[in-house]
Amino acid sequence: MSPLDLDRDPAWLSREELDQARERLPILYVDAVPVRVDDRGEVTHVGILLRIDDGGTVCRELVGGRVLHHERVRDALMRHLEKDLGPVALPRVPVAPQPFTVAEYFPTPGVTPFHDPRQHAVSLAYVVPVAGDCAPQNDALDLTWLTPDEALDPGVQAEMDRGHGVLLRQALAHLGHPV
Amino acid sequence: MSPLDLDRDPAWLSREELDQARERLPILYVDAVPVRVDDRGEVTHVGILLRIDDGGTVCRELVGGRVLHHERVRDALMRHLEKDLGPVALPRVPVAPQPFTVAEYFPTPGVTPFHDPRQHAVSLAYVVPVAGDCAPQNDALDLTWLTPDEALDPGVQAEMDRGHGVLLRQALAHLGHPV
Amino acid sequence: MSPLDLDRDPAWLSREELDQARERLPILYVDAVPVRVDDRGEVTHVGILLRIDDGGTVCRELVGGRVLHHERVRDALMRHLEKDLGPVALPRVPVAPQPFTVAEYFPTPGVTPFHDPRQHAVSLAYVVPVAGDCAPQNDALDLTWLTPDEALDPGVQAEMDRGHGVLLRQALAHLGHPV
Amino acid sequence: MSPLDLDRDPAWLSREELDQARERLPILYVDAVPVRVDDRGEVTHVGILLRIDDGGTVCRELVGGRVLHHERVRDALMRHLEKDLGPVALPRVPVAPQPFTVAEYFPTPGVTPFHDPRQHAVSLAYVVPVAGDCAPQNDALDLTWLTPDEALDPGVQAEMDRGHGVLLRQALAHLGHPV
DSSP states (O other), X not given: OOHHHHHHSTTSOOHHHHHHHHTXXXXXXXXXXXXXXXXXXXXXXXXEEEEEOTTSOEEEEOEEEEOOTTOOHHHHHHHHHHHHHOTTOOBOOOSSSOOSEEEEEESSTTSSSEEOTTOOEEEEEEEEEBXXXXXXXXXXXXXXXXXXXXXXXXXXXXXXXXXXXXXXXXXXXXXXXXX | OOHHHHHHSTTSOXXXXXXXXXXXXXXXXXXXXXXXXXXXSOEEEEEEEEEEOTTSOEEEEOEEEEOOTTOOHHHHHHHHHHHHHOTTOOBOOOSXXXXXXXXXXXXXXXXXXXXXTTOOEEEEEEEEEBXXXXXXXXXXXXXXXXXXXXXXXXXXXXXXXXXXXXXXXXXXXXXXXXX | OOHHHHHHSXXXXXXXXHHHHHTTSOXXXXXXXXXXXXXXXXXXXXXXXXXXXXXXXXXXXXXXXXXXXTOOHHHHHHHHHHHHHOTTOOBOOOSSSOOSEEEEEESSXXXXXXXXXXXXXXXXXXXXXXXXOOOOOTXXXXXXEEXXXXXXXXXXXXXXXXXXXHHHHHHHHHTTOOO | OOHHHHHHSTTSOOHHHHHHHHTTSOEEEEEEEEEEEOTTSOEEEEEEEEEEOTTSOEEEEOEEEEOOTTOOHHHHHHHHHHHXXXXXXXXXXXXXXXXXXXXXXXXXXXXXXXXXXXXXXXXXXXXXXXXXXXXXXXXXXXXXXXXXXXHTOHHHHHTBOTTHHHXXXXXXHHTTOOO
């Protein structure tokens, strides 16, 4: 079921209603930084999606999306991870609700490091180890696994907009990696 | 400015629009556990509000409320603390955005320990030391400062509905207190 | 290699040297709350060890022990989990170094909720999902998997000394469970 | 009382005993990132000490030091903050024991981003707002308050050794600052 289908479901918002809500309320999001870990739990790779944005530009981004009405935060995380990484990614959603940070996306650039031209979104951000096979889904062109050092490369960071580069660096700092 | 005034502001939602949104979207909240600390930062007292609920029953609750459109999470915390504790409470809002937990209030009881009959609300929960003079505002009858042990008393807990007793105990556990 | 062997290794402390250090320095520990999780990452069971203490009394406790010289915290976690749960427990050590709490065990009871008659120990506490087969090792008689509600039973709590009952409740609170 | 005096106190370790312990046990430390905050709790400045190291080189570092036998972690934080910033710095030690990270300093460079040639030290790291007047004490030449952006300047970072530059960046990331 694509995000569009979800929005068409009568239990949730129509596209028009969502547009109206976006002008009036902060929208709750989750962001996930998918990682590969070794046997000791140390992160070896970070998964980054490659997409074509609305303007036709290639960009890299993390996994994430809206939390729906009546949906648990952990179910929203599972849904977006499966939507973006495929049904056999086997994400290990964190056991505790405490996120490593909260990213506040403002429609006006510069209020915070995070920016979303469509809306004011507030996102609970988690690092999520994935153990299974991942395959980019929907509108993602590709999924790249980079080492933490590769992910910090300025070239990679420059291709991440909306502040996803900052969020990735904050995640790596939280993991104990030098940033 | 009371919460009602805010809701009347054209920049935010009308009461009717808010009611519609509440049926369709999770609403972003903040919860604050106000505390008094000693010189070493150890919590000595927890502040609990006494209110009359819509049905006329006396109940105890924590500080909290909605995050508004275009409002930073820390500004929402400040606004609700000042709204409930008065303008000279001098709250020390946490320096970092990471909450100690995320409380998911469902309109259906039993989905989580948190319940809100009006809506699906997702709340970022913080412990906030307050250094100034506090005076209950608006519809709060009183503000009581209890020691952590007093706050854990089953009688006190029984007067906290919507799961606020659970959230208080989770906060005390996070503070290192035996619960 | 048993903990005794490690202490005999010249790279580490002799029993006598360890005893001397214990009288003079806080000793660094790790505590792990082993858990079983479902596909969505929700905790279904907590693992508790059954031991005979030095006085011959049966007691329940969490996994844990010293961090050795030159040992990474995550390796100490792995070592103690494998030592207590067996070599195929497949623990998923957390990706980030941030513990959910720090437990300070004092030789004098009452300073904190945590007590260790042998020493002043400071412990980094983590919740660790285990995915494999667990079998009690060494001096543990048994390993019991309890639901969170069963683990909160006063009878179970009464059998956990040194404050492990408090630590378990703090862990469950961190996981979002009502305590 | 200087750190040397403390080490001479019979309740603690002699210098010789400390040297022996350092070869055999991880030593428990605390690190504090002192910050100035505005009324909303947002960090405006970070405090960095200027010292002359043993080799006569000027270097910048964060506040920190050993946790002593029988000392609470929050008391160790208070003691080191007062030792380095003076008696009227009025540090607001965090209410909860959960550190934002754990820094593992190894005597061998490269094991982690943190390095201490004298010992294997494991440090609980906290961000601590200070509200009073600060004056460098003991062997510190100066205390500089830098904005987060100034603190991230490569020149400043280059003067921070033992990984303190990394720890500062991890702290700023935890605070929601772009790093």
